[in-house]
Amino acid sequence: MNAPSKTAKLSRRDFLQLTAIGTVGAVIAACAPPASLSGSGEASAGTAAKKSVFVFECCWNAEHIKAGKELYTKFRSEHATIDVIDFWPAAGEDWTAKLLAKVAAGDQMDIIWWCASHHKFAEEGRLVDLKDLVASDTSFKLEDYQSVGVDFCYDQPKRGGALWGVPTNYATVLLWYNKKMFDAAGVPYPDTKWTYTDLLDAAKQLTKDTNGDGKPDEWGISIPNDSWYYQPVLDAFGGGAVNIDEDQPCKLNQPQSVEALQWLQDLYLKHKVAPTSADMAGLGSQAMLISNKLAMGFWPEWAQFDFLPAHKDTGLEYGVTLLPTGSAGRVTNYWAGITSITTMAKNPEAAWEVTKFIAGDEYQRMMTVTLPESPAALIKTTDFRFKEYDKYPEDRSALIESPKYGRQYFVVARYGKELGDIVTPGLDPVWEGKTAPAAVVDDICAKVDAKAAELKAKKGSSGMGICRPCTA
Amino acid sequence: MSEKNLELNLLTSARRAPQPRSAFLSRKTLLEILRQLILYIILIAGALPFLFPLIFMLSTSLKSKGEVLLVPIRWIPSQIIWGNYYEAMFGYLPLYWFMLNTLKVVLGSLVGDVLVCALVGYAFARLRAPGRDILFIIVLSTMMLPGQVVLVPTYILFRYLHLLNSLWSLILPNLLAGGAFFIFLFRQFFQTINPELGDAAKIDGCGLFGVFWRIYLPLSTPVLATVAIFSFFWNWNNFLWPLILIDAQDKFVLAVGLKLFQGAHTTEFPLLMAASVIALLPCLLLFFSAQKYFIQGVVVSGVKG
Amino acid sequence: MNRANGQTSLGWWRRPASREAAFFYLCVSPWIVGFILFTAGPMLASILISLTSWDFISSPTYVGLSNYQAMLNDELFFKSLKVTTTYTLLSVPLGLAGGLLIALLMNQNLKGITIFRTIYYLPSVIAGVAVALLWQWIFNPNYGMINGILGLVGIDGPKWIYTEDWVIPAFVIMSLWGVGASMIIYLAALQSVPTELYEAAALDGAGAARRFQSITLPMISPVIFFNLIIGIINSFQIFTSVYIMTQGGPNNGSLFFVLYIYRHAFQYFNIGYASALAWVLFIVIMLFTLFIFRFSKAWVYYEGAAR
Structure with missing residues (x-):
C-alpha cells in the first residue's frame, strides 16, 4: 500500500479543487441576468390587470429576432393593457418539437406564427376561426394581402370553411x-x-x-x-x-x-x-x-x-x-407562412391585436429588410426586401410579380x-x-x-x- | 531483431522504464531516431484530415458573407474580417452571457459526472449485492431509448417538478448520476484494478468507502480526466435538452444560441463559424491541460508474492 | 476475504456481505433517485404512448398493440432497420479497431504528442452543422477531397452520399473520423496497465506482438468491451448528421431508424407509432447488448474475475 500514495495525494487535491469549482459554479448560477434579456420568453410575467398574450414565433434568423424584439418593445409601450410575450425558439427542425412539448403540457399558447403547416392544429380544433374577427374589424382587410396567401388560410379550396390565420410571409x-x-x-x-x-x-x-x-x-x-x-x-x-x-x-x-x-x-x-x-x-x-x-x-x-x-x-x-x-x-x-390564434388563448381580442401587429405594415416592412422570407402584405415599395443601400439587381419587378x-x-x-x-x-x-x-x-x-x-x-x-x- | 525492437517500442515505449544502456547505445539511439521519424511521418499524415474541420471553420469565420459559398473553397479569404468575431459575440445576441450560463451547467454537471458516477461505477464494479446485475442492465438501458420519444414526457415531468426555465434542470440530473455512459466507463475501469489491493486495504483498517476513496480513485487518474473531458464537452455542446427545457433567453445556453445563426432557409456562416470557434476554445484548452493526467502513473498490479 | 468468520455469530446487518450490500445500495442511491425522478417516468410514459394513437394535440386513444402490428406491413420500417443494422455492423468493428490503433500511436513517448492527441480528438468535439457541411464538401464527387485522392491513384470515385449504393459506406467513413472519443478511452486504459507486467514479460523474453496479445489486450479488454457496447448503442441511434446531410435519401437509402422515428413523431404527428418504433429499437439494442454480455466472459478479462 505504498506505491499509489503519490498519485493519491495529487488526485484528492484535484477533487477538492473540482468540488470548489462546482461550488463556485453553483454560486454563479445564482447571479442575476443582464437586463436586456429579461422580459421576453418568460411566462407569467404579466400583472393581473394586463392581458397576457404568448406568441410562438417562427424564427428566421438572428437579424430578424433582433429587429422583431425591438418592434415588440415598441408594441408594449403603445399597448398598456396587453402584455405580449414574444418567444423565439431555435429555428429549423426542432421548432415543431418545442411547439408540441408546450402544447402537450398545456402551456400558455395564444398565437402561433407557423414555420410549418397549421393543418393538424386546425383539424384538431385548436385554432380560432378568424372570419368574424376580420369581418368586424374595419382596420383590417384581407385584400391587402397576396390572394394566394389568403387562399392558403382558408380551410377549404375556393375560400370555403374557416379562416385559420392571416398571411404573414411567403416564398x-x-x-x-x-x-x-x-x-x-x-x-x-x-x-x-x-x-x-x-x-x-x-x-x-x-x-x-x-x-x-x-x-x-x-x-x-x-x-x-x-x-x-x-x-x-x-x-x-x-x-x-x-x-x-x-x-x-x-x-x-x-x-x-x-x-x-x-x-x-x-x-x-x-x-x-x-x-x-x-x-x-x-x-x-x-x-x-x-x-x-x-x-x-x-x-x-x-x-x-x-x-x-x-x-x-x-x-x-x-x-x-x-x-x-x-x-x-x-x-x-x-409557400405561405400564416399567423393563427389558438383556442387556448384566454384573451382572443388582445391576441387579435397582436396578430394584426405581426401582419401589419410596420412589422411587414421590417421583414422586407431582415427576413429571407418575404412579407405577405402587398407592400408596393421599390425597396422591396432590400435595404436602402442594397438596391440590386436593378430590375426587381419579378419579386413583386411572382406571387x-x-x-x-x-x-x-x-x-x-x-x-x-x-x-x-x-x-x-x-x-x-x-x-x-x-x-x-x-x-x-x-x-x-x-x-x-x-x-x-x-x-x-x-x-x-x-x-x-x-x-x- | 531490429524490426522486432521497433515493433515492441511502438506498443510499449511510453511506459518503458529507463534502462541502463550498454555497448549497443549508439545503435539503439539510431533505431530510436528512426522509430521517431517514422512515427512522426505517420502522425503528421494522419493529422491532416483530422485538422480539416478546424481549418474550414477558421477560414469561414474570417470570410465575408459573399465569399463563403465560392467553389472551389478559397481557404485564405481575399479579405480577412476579424469583425465577424465581435459581431458573433455581441452583435445580435449576447452570446457571452449564454457562455456564462453554459459554464454554470458544465461545472455543476462535472461534479456529478466525475464524483457521483465514479462512486456508482465503483459499486457496480466491486461491491456484491443482490440485484446488482439487473440494476446495471437498467443503467445501460437508459441509453438505449431514442431521446425523441421521451422529449415531450420529460418536458411535462419537469414542468411538474417546477424545474423548467432553470439551469438546475440541466444540472440536477447529472448530479444524480444521470450519465449512464460514465457509470459504465468507471465500472469497466475499476474492474481492471486488482481487487486484492482493496482487500489488503481493508485488512489495514480501511472502511468500505475508504477503499474507493483511497485506492480506486487515486489509481484512476487517466479515466477521471477522460470523464472530466467528456462531461465538459457534452454539457458544453448539449443542445436538445436546453432547447426543450428552457424558454427564457436569459437562461439560454451556448448551443441554443449558436442555432439562432441558422435560419430556416439561410445560415450566417461566417458568424456561426466565428461563434463556433470561440465555443471550441475552452474545450481545446481543457483537453490540452487535462493531458498531464494522461501520463503513466506509478501503477502497481497488486500485492506481489 | 474472510467471509467465513462472522457469518454464524453476527446478526445479518453486521455480516460483511450484508454490510457490503447495504453500502452498494448507498453508493448507487444517487442514481436510483435520479432514475426514479427524471428517467423512469418518461420511459414508462413512452411505453404507454406506444399503445395509443396520439398526435400530442388531442387526447390519446388506446389502441393496444396495433402500432406494433402495423410495423409488420410497413416496408419503410424494415428498410430502416436494415439500413441501420448494416451501418452498425460496418462502423462498430472499424471504429473499434481504428480507435485502438490510433490510441496505440498516441501512447508513444514523443515530443509534441499532446498536440497530436488534440488534433486527432478535434473532430469529435466539433459538432453539428460545421461538420455536416464539411462532409458534404468532402464527399462531393467532383470537387471533394476523397475522390480527389482516389483520382490521384487513378480510381474514379463513387458518388458517395448522392447515390443509394454508396450512402451507407459514406456514413461509415464519416463515423471513423469521430474515432477520437474512443481513442481517449483506450488511451486512458493503456495507461492503466501496470508497468511491471510489461517488465516481467520483457524479462521472460516475450516479443512485442506477444506482449500486446497476452498483456495489453487482456488488460484493456474491459474497455474494448465498453467501446463495443457504446458503439452499438450510438450507431443504432445515428441521427443528426443524417438529418442535416441526406434526410434519408437518396431513395430512402439512408433512412436510419431514428430518422424514421423522428419523421413519425414530429413530422407526421404519430407519436404513438414513433414510440412503438423506439421501443422496438430499444429491444434490438438490448438484445445485442445482452448477447455481447453473455459471451463477454470468453474474452473480457476482469481482475479478480470472481467479482
Missing part, C-alpha cells in the same frame, strides 16, 4: 441568372417572355467544357431535385404533382406530368446541361452560380440572401426574372409531408438516371393515392411542412 420560385456567363456566351438575358423551350436552348449554349475533359465545367441550368422546384415545371406543362383536394390526388402519372419529368431528366441525361446533385459542390447549386459555374437556376426569394453579399464581396453580377411559361402558362410554387402566378406547394398542404415522403424517394432513381419517369410514376401514384385515402379516412393531417430541403 415562391424564381429564375435567377449569372449575367457574366450570359455575356460571355453572347446569349440575351432571360425575360418574362421566355418559354421552357427558350430556357433549354439558352442552357445548351451556356453549357461548356472549358478544360476539355469531356465533362461540362460550366452548366446552363439547375432545377434542384426537390419537389419545391419541380412542381412548378409539372404545373406549367399542364400536369401536376399532388392535389389533395381531388379524389385521386396523385397527378404524376398524367401524360403532361410524365412529359415534364422526362423534360427534367433530359436536362441531365440527354442534353447534359444541368448538374446532378452529385455534380454540384456540396454547398448547393447557389454556390455554383456564385462561383460562375452555373448560368441559371430555380430558387426562392431568399436566394437574394446569398447572392447579394456575393455581389458586394466577389463582384457577382446576377439578375432575376419570372419562371418561363409552359403549355399551361406560367406557374410558380407558393401572382403562385400555386400552393403540395408538401405544405394537408397530408403533404407524408405524401411528399413517398414522392421524393420515388423519383430519386429518375434523377440518378437509373430509370425513366414513365416507369416509376404509376407505382408512386398507387402509393400516394393509397396513403392519401388512408389519411383522409382518419384525422391524418401531417404537421411538418417546413420547407427544409429548399436550402439546397
Whole structure:
C-alpha cells in the first residue's frame, strides 16, 4: 500500500479543487441576468390587470429576432393593457418539437406564427376561426394581402370553411441568372417572355467544357431535385404533382406530368446541361452560380440572401426574372407562412391585436429588410426586401410579380409531408438516371393515392411542412 | 531483431522504464531516431484530415458573407474580417452571457459526472449485492431509448417538478448520476484494478468507502480526466435538452444560441463559424491541460508474492 | 476475504456481505433517485404512448398493440432497420479497431504528442452543422477531397452520399473520423496497465506482438468491451448528421431508424407509432447488448474475475 500514495495525494487535491469549482459554479448560477434579456420568453410575467398574450414565433434568423424584439418593445409601450410575450425558439427542425412539448403540457399558447403547416392544429380544433374577427374589424382587410396567401388560410379550396390565420410571409420560385456567363456566351438575358423551350436552348449554349475533359465545367441550368422546384415545371406543362383536394390526388402519372419529368431528366441525361446533385459542390447549386459555374437556376426569394453579399464581396453580377411559361402558362410554387390564434388563448381580442401587429405594415416592412422570407402584405415599395443601400439587381419587378402566378406547394398542404415522403424517394432513381419517369410514376401514384385515402379516412393531417430541403 | 525492437517500442515505449544502456547505445539511439521519424511521418499524415474541420471553420469565420459559398473553397479569404468575431459575440445576441450560463451547467454537471458516477461505477464494479446485475442492465438501458420519444414526457415531468426555465434542470440530473455512459466507463475501469489491493486495504483498517476513496480513485487518474473531458464537452455542446427545457433567453445556453445563426432557409456562416470557434476554445484548452493526467502513473498490479 | 468468520455469530446487518450490500445500495442511491425522478417516468410514459394513437394535440386513444402490428406491413420500417443494422455492423468493428490503433500511436513517448492527441480528438468535439457541411464538401464527387485522392491513384470515385449504393459506406467513413472519443478511452486504459507486467514479460523474453496479445489486450479488454457496447448503442441511434446531410435519401437509402422515428413523431404527428418504433429499437439494442454480455466472459478479462 505504498506505491499509489503519490498519485493519491495529487488526485484528492484535484477533487477538492473540482468540488470548489462546482461550488463556485453553483454560486454563479445564482447571479442575476443582464437586463436586456429579461422580459421576453418568460411566462407569467404579466400583472393581473394586463392581458397576457404568448406568441410562438417562427424564427428566421438572428437579424430578424433582433429587429422583431425591438418592434415588440415598441408594441408594449403603445399597448398598456396587453402584455405580449414574444418567444423565439431555435429555428429549423426542432421548432415543431418545442411547439408540441408546450402544447402537450398545456402551456400558455395564444398565437402561433407557423414555420410549418397549421393543418393538424386546425383539424384538431385548436385554432380560432378568424372570419368574424376580420369581418368586424374595419382596420383590417384581407385584400391587402397576396390572394394566394389568403387562399392558403382558408380551410377549404375556393375560400370555403374557416379562416385559420392571416398571411404573414411567403416564398415562391424564381429564375435567377449569372449575367457574366450570359455575356460571355453572347446569349440575351432571360425575360418574362421566355418559354421552357427558350430556357433549354439558352442552357445548351451556356453549357461548356472549358478544360476539355469531356465533362461540362460550366452548366446552363439547375432545377434542384426537390419537389419545391419541380412542381412548378409539372404545373406549367399542364400536369401536376399532388392535389389533395381531388379524389385521386396523385397527378404524376398524367401524360403532361410524365412529359415534364422526362423534360427534367433530359436536362441531365440527354442534353447534359444541368448538374446532378452529385455534380454540384456540396454547398448547393447557389454556390455554383456564385462561383460562375452555373448560368441559371430555380430558387426562392431568399436566394437574394446569398447572392447579394456575393455581389458586394466577389463582384457577382446576377439578375432575376419570372419562371418561363409552359403549355399551361406560367406557374410558380407558393409557400405561405400564416399567423393563427389558438383556442387556448384566454384573451382572443388582445391576441387579435397582436396578430394584426405581426401582419401589419410596420412589422411587414421590417421583414422586407431582415427576413429571407418575404412579407405577405402587398407592400408596393421599390425597396422591396432590400435595404436602402442594397438596391440590386436593378430590375426587381419579378419579386413583386411572382406571387401572382403562385400555386400552393403540395408538401405544405394537408397530408403533404407524408405524401411528399413517398414522392421524393420515388423519383430519386429518375434523377440518378437509373430509370425513366414513365416507369416509376404509376407505382408512386398507387402509393400516394393509397396513403392519401388512408389519411383522409382518419384525422391524418401531417404537421411538418417546413420547407427544409429548399436550402439546397 | 531490429524490426522486432521497433515493433515492441511502438506498443510499449511510453511506459518503458529507463534502462541502463550498454555497448549497443549508439545503435539503439539510431533505431530510436528512426522509430521517431517514422512515427512522426505517420502522425503528421494522419493529422491532416483530422485538422480539416478546424481549418474550414477558421477560414469561414474570417470570410465575408459573399465569399463563403465560392467553389472551389478559397481557404485564405481575399479579405480577412476579424469583425465577424465581435459581431458573433455581441452583435445580435449576447452570446457571452449564454457562455456564462453554459459554464454554470458544465461545472455543476462535472461534479456529478466525475464524483457521483465514479462512486456508482465503483459499486457496480466491486461491491456484491443482490440485484446488482439487473440494476446495471437498467443503467445501460437508459441509453438505449431514442431521446425523441421521451422529449415531450420529460418536458411535462419537469414542468411538474417546477424545474423548467432553470439551469438546475440541466444540472440536477447529472448530479444524480444521470450519465449512464460514465457509470459504465468507471465500472469497466475499476474492474481492471486488482481487487486484492482493496482487500489488503481493508485488512489495514480501511472502511468500505475508504477503499474507493483511497485506492480506486487515486489509481484512476487517466479515466477521471477522460470523464472530466467528456462531461465538459457534452454539457458544453448539449443542445436538445436546453432547447426543450428552457424558454427564457436569459437562461439560454451556448448551443441554443449558436442555432439562432441558422435560419430556416439561410445560415450566417461566417458568424456561426466565428461563434463556433470561440465555443471550441475552452474545450481545446481543457483537453490540452487535462493531458498531464494522461501520463503513466506509478501503477502497481497488486500485492506481489 | 474472510467471509467465513462472522457469518454464524453476527446478526445479518453486521455480516460483511450484508454490510457490503447495504453500502452498494448507498453508493448507487444517487442514481436510483435520479432514475426514479427524471428517467423512469418518461420511459414508462413512452411505453404507454406506444399503445395509443396520439398526435400530442388531442387526447390519446388506446389502441393496444396495433402500432406494433402495423410495423409488420410497413416496408419503410424494415428498410430502416436494415439500413441501420448494416451501418452498425460496418462502423462498430472499424471504429473499434481504428480507435485502438490510433490510441496505440498516441501512447508513444514523443515530443509534441499532446498536440497530436488534440488534433486527432478535434473532430469529435466539433459538432453539428460545421461538420455536416464539411462532409458534404468532402464527399462531393467532383470537387471533394476523397475522390480527389482516389483520382490521384487513378480510381474514379463513387458518388458517395448522392447515390443509394454508396450512402451507407459514406456514413461509415464519416463515423471513423469521430474515432477520437474512443481513442481517449483506450488511451486512458493503456495507461492503466501496470508497468511491471510489461517488465516481467520483457524479462521472460516475450516479443512485442506477444506482449500486446497476452498483456495489453487482456488488460484493456474491459474497455474494448465498453467501446463495443457504446458503439452499438450510438450507431443504432445515428441521427443528426443524417438529418442535416441526406434526410434519408437518396431513395430512402439512408433512412436510419431514428430518422424514421423522428419523421413519425414530429413530422407526421404519430407519436404513438414513433414510440412503438423506439421501443422496438430499444429491444434490438438490448438484445445485442445482452448477447455481447453473455459471451463477454470468453474474452473480457476482469481482475479478480470472481467479482
